[in-house]
Amino acid sequence: xxxxxxxxxxxxxxxxxxxxxxxxxxxxxxxxxxxxxxxxxxxxxxxxxx
Numbered sequence: 358x359x360x361x362x363x364x365x366x367x368x369x370x371x372x373x374x375x376x377x378x379x380x381x382x383x384x385x386x387x388x389x390x391x392x393x394x395x396x397x398x399x400x401x402x403x404x405x406x407x
């Protein structure tokens with residue numbers, strides 16, 4: 358019986374963690390990208406190198 362209770366608690370905790378991560382990713386994806394952000398760590402602007 359103890360293993361079943363521990364397994365159920367672990368499963369619930371994992372479900373909650375995965376839900377939080379999923380919500381965070383959705384929030385990140387829904388935010389508009391800054392101007393000039395190519396998403397790959399590079400920036401393609403107007404050539405100004407200051």
